[in-house]
Amino acid sequence: MFVSTRSRYALRALLRIAHYYEERTPVSVRFISQKENITPDYLVQLFQQLKRSGIIRSIRGPKGGYQLTRSPEDIRVIDVFKTFSEDLLEDFCRINYYSCELKDRCIAQHFWKEVRSIIENFSTNMTLQDILDNYGGNNHDTQRKST
Numbered sequence: 001m002f003v004s005t006r007s008r009y010a011l012r013a014l015l016r017i018a019h020y021y022e023e024r025t026p027v028s029v030r031f032i033s034q035k036e037n038i039t040p041d042y043l044v045q046l047f048q049q050l051k052r053s054g055i056i057r058s059i060r061g062p063k064g065g066y067q068l069t070r071s072p073e074d075i076r077v078i079d080v081f082k083t084f085s086e087d088l089l090e091d092f093c094r095i096n097y098y099s100c101e102l103k104d105r106c107i108a109q110h111f112w113k114e115v116r117s118i119i120e121n122f123s124t125n126m127t128l129q130d131i132l133d134n135y136g137g138n139n140h141d142t143q144r145k146s147t
Helices: 005-019 029-036 040-052 077-083 109-125 128-139
Strands: 056-059 065-068
Touching (some): 005 029, 005 065, 005 077, 029 040, 029 065, 040 056, 040 077
């Protein structure tokens, strides 16, 4: 199982934006870049895809930046992964199934199916708000975002 850098970074950036959702003010690329240690150019690429998928919108101007298009409670982790055409549930068995010599008698095959199911359910049920509530704690730097 593999989660790409694009999906990991996009999730981090979205959590940063979600943290400020209630303020209704845009979060700048520069701020996210500094706080998450992701280059601005890379963030812009990620944000273009997230905009196309309807997860964020951009606000132009000196106090511009990005906002979520809906509440963090309504954005599921699986939505972020699907934006980047991720198949989180892909594993070696599924990729190489047709060339696998053991495909019809593999003891581990059912185990991997169950693992895929657990991950799919977890990422489908987990929202950005759940992550902020359950894992954000004191580790989330809340300094002003408009820098």
